[in-house]
Amino acid sequence: MVDLLDLRNVSVQYETDSGTVYAVNDLNLSIGKKETLGLVGETGAGKTTTALAIMQLIQDPPGKITSGEILLEGQDLMNVKEKDMFNIRGNKISMIFQDPMTSLNPIMTVGDQIKEVIELHQDLSKEETIAKAEEMLELVGIQKERLNDYPHQFSGGMKQRVVIAMALACNPELIIADEPTTALDVTIQAQVLELMKELKDKYDTSMILITHDLGVVAEICDYVSVIYAGTIVEHASVEDLYNEPLHPYTRGLFDSIPSADEDVDKLKVIPGTTPDPSDLPTGCRFHPRCKHCMEICKYKFPEFREARPGHYVACHLYNEEGVENLDQQ
Numbered sequence: 001m002v003d004l005l006d007l008r009n010v011s012v013q014y015e016t017d018s019g020t021v022y023a024v025n026d027l028n029l030s031i032g033k034k035e036t037l038g039l040v041g042e043t044g045a046g047k048t049t050t051a052l053a054i055m056q057l058i059q060d061p062p063g064k065i066t067s068g069e070i071l072l073e074g075q076d077l078m079n080v081k082e083k084d085m086f087n088i089r090g091n092k093i094s095m096i097f098q099d100p101m102t103s104l105n106p107i108m109t110v111g112d113q114i115k116e117v118i119e120l121h122q123d124l125s126k127e128e129t130i131a132k133a134e135e136m137l138e139l140v141g142i143q144k145e146r147l148n149d150y151p152h153q154f155s156g157g158m159k160q161r162v163v164i165a166m167a168l169a170c171n172p173e174l175i176i177a178d179e180p181t182t183a184l185d186v187t188i189q190a191q192v193l194e195l196m197k198e199l200k201d202k203y204d205t206s207m208i209l210i211t212h213d214l215g216v217v218a219e220i221c222d223y224v225s226v227i228y229a230g231t232i233v234e235h236a237s238v239e240d241l242y243n244e245p246l247h248p249y250t251r252g253l254f255d256s257i258p259s260a261d262e263d264v265d266k267l268k269v270i271p272g273t274t275p276d277p278s279d280l281p282t283g284c285r286f287h288p289r290c291k292h293c294m295e296i297c298k299y300k301f302p303e304f305r306e307a308r309p310g311h312y313v314a315c316h317l318y319n320e321e322g323v324e325n326l327d328q329q
Ligand code: SF4
Pocket: 247, 248, 249, 284, 285, 286, 287, 288, 290, 291, 292, 293, 294, 297, 302, 314, 315, 316, 317
């Protein structure tokens, strides 16, 4: 499968009064056409910064993409001028932000907001723009008569549907959805996920779904990349990752999911907290929290290798043949 988007050794840093924040570090990630990739990790792991880097929306200063390539169908977005990037955003890549309350303008009708996206990116007449906005609203299950309503007249789930309609209005090739259901209650989350899945299949859109929720990934994704301290530590198909998580961090994420069959007093947690991105540990970034930590883990950054066919992991537990060296612990 030809990659639609390919991130190679991308690093993003922020200069702050208290020092340099290493938000994304030598990150590699790719997604093919029509695929859905889940980007999973804890808060502060660098998920949103990765999305903003792809969109070329890192605010400089204080942020900067310090190295790497971001290839969209072979074109490095790092070398694209801002006026051309303006056309790529919306037409080729769209983003759905976490909280529809903050991504919609409270003083504009939802119709005007959908129309604005269409006007900025497509050369349509006024009538065609209105018809397209109505079509998009109906597509996400909202009656077109509500085009003149304001965001406060919609529920949280409906607002997120409006945001999805805006993201799809120009039929982009890739949607980056940053925790699109986190701000919604559980039943609405399921409806919105189902809608996203339907629309993605209908339009053959690729999607990067940013989430901390492995349940959401299982629901909708083809592949998963697990991110820790700004670096991908594991990548596999959803099936392979759920059948055999290899990285101790990924295993910790699975272990911390409550089981419906087990009656336990306390949920399992990964000890410690995510590292301070301005003071990252040496060697494997996960070593202070890892129960399998070996001497080598403290000083040598583990290579990202294919431990099983199509299943990659960055961990010293796995040798070149992908054999787990648990006797080394
Ligand atoms: Fe744990 Fe070492 Fe693997 Fe890091 S490299 S996850 S510290 S075993």
